[in-house]
Amino acid sequence: MDTIALVGNPNSGKTTLFNAITGSNQHVGNWPGVTVEKKEGKVKYNNKEYNIVDLPGTYSLGAFSEDEIVARDFILKGNPDVVINVIDATNIERNLYLTAQLIEMGTKVVLALNMMDEAKAKNIEIDLDKLSKELGVPIVATIASKKQGIQDLLKSATEYINYEKMIKPFTYTERIKNELESIMPLLSDSEYIYPKNWLAIKILEKDKEIINYIDKNGTENLKNKVNEIQSIDSDLELEIIDNRYNFVGDILSHSVKRPAEDQLSLTDKIDKIVTDKFWGIPIFGLIMFIVFQLTFTIGEGFLGGLVEGLIGTLGKYVEEVLLNISAPTLLTSFIIDGIFGGVGAVLVFVPLIVVLYFFLGILEDTGYMARAAYVMDGIMRKLGLHGKTFISMIIGFGCNVPGIMATRTLENKKDRMIAILINPFMSCGARIPIYMLFIAAFFPNNGGLVLFSLYLLGIIMALVVGKIFSKTLFKGESSDFIMELPPYRLPSITSVLRNMWDKVWDFLHRAGTVIFVVVSLLWVLSILPYGVEPSSQGSYLGKIGTVVAPIFKPAGFGSWQAAVSLFSGIAAKEAVVGVLGMVYAAGSSDPSALAVELQSIFTPLTAVSFMVMVLFYTPCAATIATVKKETNSYKWAIFISIYTFIIGWISAVLVYQVGTLLGF
Amino acid sequence: MENLYIEQSSLSSLKKGECGKICGISAGCNSRSRLCELGLNKGVLVKIVKNDIGPLILNIQGHKLAIGKGLASKIIIER
Numbered sequence: 173m174d175t176i177a178l179v180g181n182p183n184s185g186k187t188t189l190f191n192a193i194t195g196s197n198q199h200v201g202n203w204p205g206v207t208v209e210k211k212e213g214k215v216k217y218n219n220k221e222y223n224i225v226d227l228p229g230t231y232s233l234g235a236f237s238e239d240e241i242v243a244r245d246f247i248l249k250g251n252p253d254v255v256i257n258v259i260d261a262t263n264i265e266r267n268l269y270l271t272a273q274l275i276e277m278g279t280k281v282v283l284a285l286n287m288m289d290e291a292k293a294k295n296i297e298i299d300l301d302k303l304s305k306e307l308g309v310p311i312v313a314t315i316a317s318k319k320q321g322i323q324d325l326l327k328s329a330t331e332y333i334n335y336e337k338m339i340k341p342f343t344y345t346e347r348i349k350n351e352l353e354s355i356m357p358l359l360s361d362s363e364y365i366y367p368k369n370w371l372a373i374k375i376l377e378k379d380k381e382i383i384n385y386i387d388k389n390g391t392e393n394l395k396n397k398v399n400e401i402q403s404i405d406s407d408l409e410l411e412i413i414d415n416r417y418n419f420v421g422d423i424l425s426h427s428v429k430r431p432a433e434d435q436l437s438l439t440d441k442i443d444k445i446v447t448d449k450f451w452g453i454p455i456f457g458l459i460m461f462i463v464f465q466l467t468f469t470i471g472e473g474f475l476g477g478l479v480e481g482l483i484g485t486l487g488k489y490v491e492e493v494l495l496n497i498s499a500p501t502l503l504t505s506f507i508i509d510g511i512f513g514g515v516g517a518v519l520v521f522v523p524l525i526v527v528l529y530f531f532l533g534i535l536e537d538t539g540y541m542a543r544a545a546y547v548m549d550g551i552m553r554k555l556g557l558h559g560k561t562f563i564s565m566i567i568g569f570g571c572n573v574p575g576i577m578a579t580r581t582l583e584n585k586k587d588r589m590i591a592i593l594i595n596p597f598m599s600c601g602a603r604i605p606i607y608m609l610f611i612a613a614f615f616p617n618n619g620g621l622v623l624f625s626l627y628l629l630g631i632i633m634a635l636v637v638g639k640i641f642s643k644t645l646f647k648g649e650s651s652d653f654i655m656e657l658p659p660y661r662l663p664s665i666t667s668v669l670r671n672m673w674d675k676v677w678d679f680l681h682r683a684g685t686v687i688f689v690v691v692s693l694l695w696v697l698s699i700l701p702y703g704v705e706p707s708s709q710g711s712y713l714g715k716i717g718t719v720v721a722p723i724f725k726p727a728g729f730g731s732w733q734a735a736v737s738l739f740s741g742i743a744a745k746e747a748v749v750g751v752l753g754m755v756y757a758a759g760s761s762d763p764s765a766l767a768v769e770l771q772s773i774f775t776p777l778t779a780v781s782f783m784v785m786v787l788f789y790t791p792c793a794a795t796i797a798t799v800k801k802e803t804n805s806y807k808w809a810i811f812i813s814i815y816t817f818i819i820g821w822i823s824a825v826l827v828y829q830v831g832t833l834l835g836f
Numbered sequence: 837m838e839n840l841y842i843e844q845s846s847l848s849s850l851k852k853g854e855c856g857k858i859c860g861i862s863a864g865c866n867s868r869s870r871l872c873e874l875g876l877n878k879g880v881l882v883k884i885v886k887n888d889i890g891p892l893i894l895n896i897q898g899h900k901l902a903i904g905k906g907l908a909s910k911i912i913i914e915r
């Protein structure tokens with residue numbers, strides 16, 4: 173099957189285009205660095221199936237960060253049959269720099285001139301025919317967000333696969349040409365994983381990574397040559413860059429007309445306020461507060477009862493049916509305690525999750541994310557962290573797995589490691605059901621405030637721990653802040669709903685798989701040995717819980733049930749609620765019974781210390797696995813599991829002990 | 837003879853609203869390539885949108901780029 177890769181600068185609309193072509197549901201957002209992994213999809217065109225690959229954005233083929241490396245490696249080593257280079261038409265000069273490199277490499281490129289709607293609004297005139305002729309590549313105008321130009325693009329790309337390349341030879345200056353000619357023969361003695369013409373250019377550009385690579389894999393002759401090039405301080409790399417820009421600039425001067433600088437755009441006006449030196453941070457705090465407050469008000473207040481009522485009614489009905497057919501007690505217990513009490517307790521929170529992801533989606537789609545990173549950079553830098561870390565933290569509010577993935581855009585290894593290790597303190601959506609349960613039982617009137625305080629506490633802990641790490645484990649300068657601030661865009665409702673549905677589906681899926689399995693397993697343990705009172709301390713589950721429970725005694729929740737629920741939460745955080753629902757509300761299918769039950773077991777103070785524990789302690793298995801994958805080391809996966817537990821425990825104990833002293 | 841007083845300074849010394857043309861970058865090889873590929877190459881006209889606390893915000897042909905002070909001080913411009 174032929175492969176078509178989507179390549180381009182960050183935020184140029186690759187994923188939007190990918191979704192439009194393949195009908196997929198990949199994450200789109202209005203800031204650079206949304207996609208950090210390779211994603212594949214399929215499309216049928218003219219009765220032939222094609223493999224479409226969406227890649228992270230990159231400014232050049234000389235990758236600086238992990239996500240850019242993914243893109244570069246696929247272009248250079250993945251052998252795509254044709255590359256669709258997605259260009260932001262409003263920023264064509266800079267975007268064509270990458271195109272120049274692709275052409276330079278001899279890649280088969282088709283340009284998708286995207287965001288034509290915005291280019292038009294800005295009165296940028298582009299002569300497509302002329303541009304296409306001079307660049308020597310086919311060009312198709314597209315508006316990915318409105319699915320315009322998709323068919324033409326597919327036609328162009330698929331036809332181009334079978335064409336001989338019609339590359340206009342990329343011309344180098346004499347000096348570069350000579351240098352290249354002196355390197356190429358030295359490369360021919362050996363095999364390399366990268367194309368040789370690209371290696372030669374990168375050597376001349378003194379690309380650190382490639383020079384290291386040659387050091388390891390090159391022949392002696394080549395190494396000598398590389399050393400020689402490095403030792404002379406010629407501005408060769410600048411000449412190469414200029415060469416590309418000149419190539420682009422020449423062509424653009426014939427084919428693109430831009431109006432003179434216009435007045436303040438809406439984006440400028442908004443930025444004036446949200447990036448203000450005094451108001452920037454308060455505004456950021458306010459926005460986050462509004463998001464969580466709205467989530468709480470709408471998700472709990474308006475929609476909260478919805479699923480709860482549904483599950484309650486359904487539960488009663490099933491209970492009656494089971495009674496009527498005089499089903500075996502074991503089956504009844506499993507269905508009522510395990511499914512309704514356990515999994516049902518988790519499902520009750522679907523509306524809340526829906527609303528949270530809806531608002532986070534809007535936040536991501538407007539363009540504010542990049543501004544959040546910008547305004548936070550000041551504080552972050554004082555703590556030895558990078559401003560971009562904040563983007564991964566905000567994504568972590570949804571789920572820590574993509575949050576940790578998002579750290580790929582951090583160029584500096586040290587910045588990235590810290591960002592990974594502090595991400596779990598960002599309270600993810602899966603932890604909300606736990607808070608909500610305790611809020612319903614103990615703080616029904618101040619729910620929004622409690623929720624926001626927990627989030628804030630998470631951020632503060634992340635920053636404090638980040639500071640400690642930057643002073644101890646990961647010393648050194650953090651890299652310079654450099655980031656595009658995209659224009660604000662009206663969130664597209666389809667894309668917000670799509671992102672939201674994706675996350676909600678994940679939640680439902682987890683409820684049906686991990687949570688179901690955990691609850692079922694624990695249910696079995698709760699009725700054994702045979703004949704024991706279900707979920708009593710005498711059951712196996714009770715016995716296991718009793719062994720570990722004492723460690724939580726200083727934190728005020730030393731019951732075996734609490735201990736068991738916390739440990740099962742490591743499988744997936746919602747399991748805490750599932751397990752509490754199963755063991756505490758045994759014998760009842762009504763989800764609201766659990767809150768009532770909790771009131772007799774916890775006090776407001778132990779509820780708080782329990783929530784603090786939940787906020788900080790060991791991340792879920794999926795997050796730990798992601799840490800392993802992203803750091804490529806078991807060491808860090810184990811480290812993060814343990815250190816967060818210790819922090820959680822200490823904090824919970826502090827809350828309980830200080831609270832007790834103060835008389836709560 | 838109006839080019840008599842070409843004044844060179846670093847980008848970070850410009851104030852809000854001022855413009856300058858990039859004429860060099862005195863940073864290491866890698867930072868230099870990074871800046872260039874982000875559109876801050878020689879000959880490009882930049883306008884300062886913001887330069888108080890935190891990173892600078894630049895306007896390059898209608899596009900906004902935020903860039904840390906340290907890096908900005910290594911970009912030499914003429915006006």
Ligand SMILES: Nc1nc2c(ncn2[C@@H]2O[C@H](COP(=O)(O)OP(=O)(O)OP(=O)(O)O)[C@@H](O)[C@H]2O)c(=O)[nH]1
Pocket residue numbers: 180181182183184185186187188189199200201202203204205206207208227228229230286287288289290314315316317318537661664667
């Ligand atoms: N006006 C307009 N907006 C678009 C168009 N195509 C994409 N967008 C918007 O541009 C933003 C970026 O889109 P993405 O598809 O996430 O961009 P990307 O290239 O995948 O970005 P990265 O994954 O970060 O590299 C989103 O807010 C889209 O809604 C278009 O043709 N016109």
Ligand SMILES: [Mg+2]
Pocket residue numbers: 186187188199200206207227228229
């Ligand atoms: Mg993308």
